[in-house]
Amino acid sequence: MKDKEHIRFLQGNEACVEGALYAGIDFFAGYPITPSTEIMEHLASRLPQKGGKFIQMEDEIASMGAIIGASLTGKKVMTATSGPGFSLKQEALGYACMAEIPCVIANVQRGGPSTGNPTHVSQGDVNQAKWGTHGDHAIIALTASNHQDVFNITVEAFNMAETYRTPVIILLDEVIGHMREKLVIPEPGEITVVERLRTSVQKGVDYHPYLPREDGRLPMSDFGGEHRYNVTGLFHDMWGFPNNNPKVVSELLRHLMEKIETNVNNINMYKEYWLEDAEYILVSYGSSARSAIHLARNRRARGFKIGVLELQTLWPFPADMVREKCAGAKAIVVVEMNMGQVVTQVKNAVDHPNKVFLANRVDGELISPSNIKTLLRMIQGKGV
Amino acid sequence: MERSRLVFSGSGGQGVITAAIILAKAAAIFENKHAIQSQSYGAAARGGSTRSDVIIDDAQIYFPKVTQPNILISLTQESYNTFAPIIRPGGLLLVDSKYVTIEKKVDARHIALPMFDTVMKNIGNAIVFNICMLGTLIGISELINPESIIKVLGRTIPEEFMEMNKKALALGLEMGKSAG
Amino acid sequence: MTKPAFNFKDYIRPRFFPHLWCPGCGHGIVLGSLLRAVHELGLDKNEIVITSGIGCSSRISGYVDFHSLHTIHGRALTFATGVKLSKPNLKAIVPMGDGDALAIGGNHFIHAARRNIDITAIVMNNRIYGMTGGQFSPLSGSGKKATTAPYSTIDRNFDVVELAKSAGATFVARSTVYHANECKDFLKQAISHKGFSVVEILTQCPTYYGRKNKEGDAIQMMEGYKTNTAKIGSKRLESNPHLIQRGIFVEDTTVPEYCEAYDKIIETAMKGKA
Numbered sequence: 008m009k010d011k012e013h014i015r016f017l018q019g020n021e022a023c024v025e026g027a028l029y030a031g032i033d034f035f036a037g038y039p040i041t042p043s044t045e046i047m048e049h050l051a052s053r054l055p056q057k058g059g060k061f062i063q064m065e066d067e068i069a070s071m072g073a074i075i076g077a078s079l080t081g082k083k084v085m086t087a088t089s090g091p092g093f094s095l096k097q098e099a100l101g102y103a104c105m106a107e108i109p110c111v112i113a114n115v116q117r118g119g120p121s122t123g124n125p126t127h128v129s130q131g132d133v134n135q136a137k138w139g140t141h142g143d144h145a146i147i148a149l150t151a152s153n154h155q156d157v158f159n160i161t162v163e164a165f166n167m168a169e170t171y172r173t174p175v176i177i178l179l180d181e182v183i184g185h186m187r188e189k190l191v192i193p194e195p196g197e198i199t200v201v202e203r204l205r206t207s208v209q210k211g212v213d214y215h216p217y218l219p220r221e222d223g224r225l226p227m228s229d230f231g232g233e234h235r236y237n238v239t240g241l242f243h244d245m246w247g248f249p250n251n252n253p254k255v256v257s258e259l260l261r262h263l264m265e266k267i268e269t270n271v272n273n274i275n276m277y278k279e280y281w282l283e284d285a286e287y288i289l290v291s292y293g294s295s296a297r298s299a300i301h302l303a304r305n306r307r308a309r310g311f312k313i314g315v316l317e318l319q320t321l322w323p324f325p326a327d328m329v330r331e332k333c334a335g336a337k338a339i340v341v342v343e344m345n346m347g348q349v350v351t352q353v354k355n356a357v358d359h360p361n362k363v364f365l366a367n368r369v370d371g372e373l374i375s376p377s378n379i380k381t382l383l384r385m386i387q388g389k390g391v
Numbered sequence: 392m393e394r395s396r397l398v399f400s401g402s403g404g405q406g407v408i409t410a411a412i413i414l415a416k417a418a419a420i421f422e423n424k425h426a427i428q429s430q431s432y433g434a435a436a437r438g439g440s441t442r443s444d445v446i447i448d449d450a451q452i453y454f455p456k457v458t459q460p461n462i463l464i465s466l467t468q469e470s471y472n473t474f475a476p477i478i479r480p481g482g483l484l485l486v487d488s489k490y491v492t493i494e495k496k497v498d499a500r501h502i503a504l505p506m507f508d509t510v511m512k513n514i515g516n517a518i519v520f521n522i523c524m525l526g527t528l529i530g531i532s533e534l535i536n537p538e539s540i541i542k543v544l545g546r547t548i549p550e551e552f553m554e555m556n557k558k559a560l561a562l563g564l565e566m567g568k569s570a571g
Numbered sequence: 572m573t574k575p576a577f578n579f580k581d582y583i584r585p586r587f588f589p590h591l592w593c594p595g596c597g598h599g600i601v602l603g604s605l606l607r608a609v610h611e612l613g614l615d616k617n618e619i620v621i622t623s624g625i626g627c628s629s630r631i632s633g634y635v636d637f638h639s640l641h642t643i644h645g646r647a648l649t650f651a652t653g654v655k656l657s658k659p660n661l662k663a664i665v666p667m668g669d670g671d672a673l674a675i676g677g678n679h680f681i682h683a684a685r686r687n688i689d690i691t692a693i694v695m696n697n698r699i700y701g702m703t704g705g706q707f708s709p710l711s712g713s714g715k716k717a718t719t720a721p722y723s724t725i726d727r728n729f730d731v732v733e734l735a736k737s738a739g740a741t742f743v744a745r746s747t748v749y750h751a752n753e754c755k756d757f758l759k760q761a762i763s764h765k766g767f768s769v770v771e772i773l774t775q776c777p778t779y780y781g782r783k784n785k786e787g788d789a790i791q792m793m794e795g796y797k798t799n800t801a802k803i804g805s806k807r808l809e810s811n812p813h814l815i816q817r818g819i820f821v822e823d824t825t826v827p828e829y830c831e832a833y834d835k836i837i838e839t840a841m842k843g844k845a
Contacts, residue, residue, distance in 0.1 A: 016416035016426070034657050042432070055840035060656050060833065065682035069649035072642065072679075076622070076653025079640065080661070084653075102643050126432035186429040186455050187412060189419040230620050230638040230654060231661050237584075237633050239641040248587060248633065249641075294455075301453035376454055 013192045019183040020045035022154035022190045023087070023113055024053065026161025029193070030200055032111075033059045033082035036073035038066055038092060041125045042181040043115035046087035067092040071099035071112070078108045079238065081203060081229035083165055087113040090123055093132060093139065100174055101140030102240040104263060107217070107225060109168035109203070111161075113177040115184040116293075118371050127371030128181040130293055133348040136176045137322045143260060145267035147274055148176040148322040152296040154190045157183060159198065160276065160319055166201035167274060171266055172225050178321060180344070182294035182373050203227060206234065217259075218245035223266055268323055275328055276319035281307055285314030287383065288333050289366075290353055291342035292318040295374050299342045302376035302383075313383075321349065326356035333357050338386050342366045342379055394448040395534060396457040400474045401466030403441050406521030411443035413547075414525055417539035418447045424535075427455045440470045447534065463499070464528065465491055475499070485528060502531060502570050509562055519559035526560040530567020537564055574613060582606040582616070587633050593701075595789030597748035597774030601666070601695050602631055604754035604772075612759055619662045622651040624676060626668035627702045627776075628695040637664075645675030648683045651690050659689070659830035662762060666693040669710040670700045673729055677709070684738035687766045688829035692740075693758070694731050694769065697776035705779030716783040732820050735769040742768035743821040747796035748775065750817065757819065765828050773800075773815070 015025070023046055027035075035054055037047040047063070054061040060077070064070040067088055074084035088096060093114045103110050116132045118124025132139075136148040147167050149160040157179065164175040206226035208214040214234040219225050228234040241249040242256045250256075267274070280300055282288065289299040296317040303313045316332050318325070333339050333353075339362055341350035347365045354360035366382040368374035381391050397414070401407040411428050419426035430443040444457040461482040465471035471491045478484055484499040489507045510516070510523045522544075529537050537560060544556050583606070592598050609619065619637040623629035625644035632639040638661075642650045647665050655663040672680055672694045683690060699717060700706040707717035712728035735743045742764040744757040754772055761768035775781060775792035786792050801808035803818035 011420055014420050016412075016419045016428075034653070036653060052840070055833075055837040056843070058837055058841070062652070062656055062833075064649065064652070065678055068646060069652070069679055069682070072646045072649030073653035073656070075642075076640065076650035076655075077657035078653075079638075080654055080658040082657045084657075098643055099646065181432075182429070182455065185432065186427055187415060188427045188452075188455075189425070229658075230640075231617065231658050233617060235616060235636055235638050237587075237639045237641060239633070240643055241641070246586065248584075297453040297455060304453070373454075373456055375456070375458070 013194075015190045015192060016187055017154070017190055018045055018185055018187050019154055019157050019179060020115065020185070021049055022157040023161050023177065023179065024049040025190060025192055026158040027085055027111070027165065028053060028057070029158070029198065030162045030165035031083050031202070032085050032165070034061075034074060034077040034084045035059075035086065036062045036064050036070040036077070036084075037086050037088070038064055038070050040067070040089045040092045042117055042184050043087045043089045043092075043113060045184070046113055046115070067095035068099060071096040074110050075099060075103050075106075075108045078110050079230045081205075081227075083109070083169075083203075085111040085113065085165075087115065089115050089125070090117050090119045090132065091121070093135065097139040101142060101144060103174040104140065104144040104146065105240045106238050107172040107263075108174070109172055110174050111164045111168050111177060112174055113179060116178060116180040124371045126181070128294060128344060128373055129369070129371065130178075130180055130295065130344040130348070131346075131369075132178065133321055133343075133345065136178055143264065145173070145264045146176060146322050147171065147173060147267060147320070148178050149276065149320055150178040150293045151319055152183065152293055152300075152317060154188050156319065158190055158192070162198050162200065163276065166199065169201045169203050170224070171270065172227070173267065176322075178293070180293045205229070208234065215245040216247050217243060219262065219266075271323045271325060271327075274320055274323060275325040277325065277328065278317040278319065279314065279332065280304075280317070281314035282316060282332055283314075284312055286312040286337045287314075288336040288339045289313065289315045289342050289379065290318065290329065290333070290339060290349070291315065292321060292349065295342045295344055298374050298376050298379060302379050305376065318349070324352045324356070326352065329353055329356040330358065336362065339363045340366050340379065340382060340386070342374060344368050344374055394446065394450075395462060396460045396479070397445040397447075397462040397464070398457055398460040398474055398477070399443045399445065399464045400470035401441060401464075402470065403439055405466050406518070407441050407464075407466060408443045410521040410525050411445050413540060413543050414528075414535070415445045415447065417543045418535050421539035421542050422535050424449060425452045427452050429455050440467070440473055442470070442474065462528070462532065464524065466524070468492065483532060485524075485531065487524070504566050504570055506563065506566065509566065510559055513562055514555060514558060516555065519556055522556050522559040523563040526563020527567040527570075528563070530564040531571035577607055577610045579603065579606055582609065582636055583634055584636050590634055591630055592627060593778045595775070595777040596627070597697065597776070597789070597793070598628055598631065598695060600748035600751050601628075601693065601754065601772050601774055602634060604751050605631075605664070605666070605693070605758055606635065607755045608758035608762060611755070612762060614662060614762075618660065619664060620651070620654050621664045621666070622647045622654065623666050624668075624671040625702070626671045626700070628666055628668035629671060631666045645671055646679060647671070648676065648679040648690065648692065652683060652686075652688055655688055655690055656830055656833065663690040664693070664762065665690055666695060668701070669694060669696045669698060670708040673731065673734070674709045681734070681738035684735055684740040684767050684769070686829040687739060687741050687826050689765055689767070691758070691761045691764075691768045691770070694771045695774050696731065696771055697774050697780055699776050699780040701776050701779055705783060711780075717779075718783075731769065731771040732816075736821055739767070739826075740769045741766035741821060741823040741826050742819070744769070744819045745771040745773075745815075746817050747773040747800055749793045749796035753817065760819065760822070764822070765824065766826060
């Protein structure tokens, strides 16, 4: 039986935990909230088994603060939340953007706004992931539609957090978080794990925590180490000292945006199904992508030229890739469970926005293949 | 294999969801099939109608919900009344005869068996009611190899409870085979 | 080897000066007391992480040559909790203003105390929001004037010492910037204490609180700290029980410290797995 121990049957939230452990998580702080709680429950038992630290904080804001503090001591950190908790975390999330702190935030989406529909699915936080905190900033947000991919994007989330010194958001949804399916845990080394880039500057030599290297990366120095420096949410100079000199302000803001936006191709993760000759393309992500693929597979079997572009990187939005993949399509249907968030991005990306349609569902139930089919028939002028 | 779409229903505490997980897990890990389990969530932790969906297939499963089960298990009257109408015509409808009175209004193959009473009479512990139910289901449907269920149990439950679980499974299998 | 004499230049970041505090502000005295305390304890600068929130007082973190984390309003204790739990050998010091610590940060304050995590919280209490221009705080008390209480405050104030005590802090002390040496001594004991320690330091804001409430200039306000306070156990307090009490109110070493308690969890978890 031991030989099958790497094969697990678990919830998406647990797949996220397995991914985090594979990536080397050391520290988790969180606050209970449906439908993400399983992530914290499993880490409460798993982290101390490997000498890591878990803390249940007094609220969502505190959890976000705690992981930022822990990251500065050199740890790989994560918190997990859902809708209202994600709202509460936004100020500290912006701090992590500004102070360039690697950290991972999982948001298992539920119906909103407000307390909304806590035990039901939604994908209504896509725009919040990008614009939730105030001020211009760039962010990375990843999502997945099955547990193997949840595992993979979680590892990538940690990798990207370290590579770009930024918070990375894992946008799961209630269906993915709660349903159970198979996960094959890869062998160590099978997936690349990016470790923290630490400064090679020796004791006694000036270390500039916020002076990017030639390649744009910013090596870090752990709190408790030889380099003592300041970390602040104010605009700051290369030493980390508050500075509102217009040149410093402008350069820092541009740096924060560009380090992400110029790497959109490196950050972009996606999957495609039957796109090569597709006349109709379904663009989807998360659990709704499952319905899109289900429908496309059935229609393909009947000779219908339909394909699916499944997005795994939602932010920065991979506009060029979407434009290329959708160039030859007669119609592009964005399948999502909100009032139209990714569809706006797709319309902006493609050459003919009038060919872009929205197939959505916002009642707390997973959008079904037949929901999508209905819209497709309307686009084709076949009625319903 | 034809895709199997199952709905397990009953009341909180009967082990309905656990049974669904065990079945799906056994199929996914030990029979190399694709399997998905999901359940409905409410705010209350105990009581009320519970439902858990399982899909088992040789092919990749994308849409994870069951809209029309070809197998429905109902362990309470309330859940039977709620879910019987969604069964696929000609499907298998398994109920416990102690808890459910069948009202053959739907086109299905109804099987009512005294699973609960059999467990209480032979084992005397209601905790393995759900394992007996799984045994019965497998006895009727031959969905998977019962050995796979035992392998899953071996992974998850303490050694001292294994015998009791194996016995409950065997009781169910026997009942299922003779009914099927 | 004898310890070198205290020189504040060994502990500050000259690049960051001049500081932004107003002439007559008491915060510089808190800074001085803190640096002297660190010096006398013989701590390595690399082992100290000073974490602060937002406000006049919170700027103290940038001025000192320790690892410094200037965070967001009210949440400094949460960031410090992450630092401390992930690397317990570091000394965590968290200076906060009264609004920062007890209005927006009040929840974090009581929960850090409840956990008894080894952090030294310094509440620099000037009874006003200074950086935003003189609004009343939860420590102003009723009958005070502020820009947001032009007719006087009706809000009662917290008693920091009582709040910290009842929330479970295991070291609680109060002093004032008039008593700079006492401040230093309390801070030394607080930093050495294993557990959550709170030191409230009354510090004047002549610019806003003093002017609005006609308490005079900095010198007059400091003299007020001399005349209106008394050490606990002193004859002066016995004969004037209404004076503000100074001293160490709680020093309890029997409560498990949070990071040490968590180490035991790790031990248990590792055994369970093996």
